[in-house]
Amino acid sequence: MDWYGTVFDMIDMRSFSNLWFWIVLAVVWSSASHWVIGVPFDMVARAKRNGGKAEQDLEDLARINANRLLFIIDEAGLWLAAMIAALLTMLAMLGFWYDVEFAQAVFLLAAPMTVVFLMSVATSRRIVAGEGQGEALWRRLRIHRVLSQLVGMVAIFITAFWGMYQNMMVQVL
Numbered sequence: 001m002d003w004y005g006t007v008f009d010m011i012d013m014r015s016f017s018n019l020w021f022w023i024v025l026a027v028v029w030s031s032a033s034h035w036v037i038g039v040p041f042d043m044v045a046r047a048k049r050n051g052g053k054a055e056q057d058l059e060d061l062a063r064i065n066a067n068r069l070l071f072i073i074d075e076a077g078l079w080l081a082a083m084i085a086a087l088l089t090m091l092a093m094l095g096f097w098y099d100v101e102f103a104q105a106v107f108l109l110a111a112p113m114t115v116v117f118l119m120s121v122a123t124s125r126r127i128v129a130g131e132g133q134g135e136a137l138w139r140r141l142r143i144h145r146v147l148s149q150l151v152g153m154v155a156i157f158i159t160a161f162w163g164m165y166q167n168m169m170v171q172v173l
Contacts, residue, residue: 014170015105016163025159028109029152036141036148037120037127038065044141055134062141063132066124073121084114101166108162112155116148 015021034041039061047058073080088111095104123144131140 014166015101016166017170021105021163025109025156028113029156032113032116032152033145033149036145037062037069037123039141041141041145044138048138059133059137062127062137066127066132069120069124070128088114104162104166105159108155108159112151115151119144119147119151 036044039058043054043058043061047055088107091103091107091110094100095102095107123140126140127137131137
């Protein structure tokens, strides 16, 4: 009996028909929506509602995370951009040119998350430039969260339709 054959018969290795892929997709976008530049969004609501120590904690955490992200971008941004571009290009070519379903699935997760990462860099720059306190900070984090959710909705919509298309094509063949 072939062990590998048995395992691959029992576990469907196609990404879009695998429940684990859809769970990962939901967790990734849920986390991206909740953690705005590394700040949990419930902390924003608590700071807005209670003020005082909660507001100071929010401002400190936002400042720390914004400075940390900008330090990484300033020190290794060019290398990071080159590696991310190479990875996304490789995934797109493997997935859509060579028809590797796993690469398609990873690309459909990674490409929109790259957009959210770039939005986080822009948000961090605005926080450091003066929107790091009080109402301006709450507004900036709320805008970032809404835009992340918008990117997530579009990404999930595209991924779901591509996944359904892939599953229907497998059934036809």
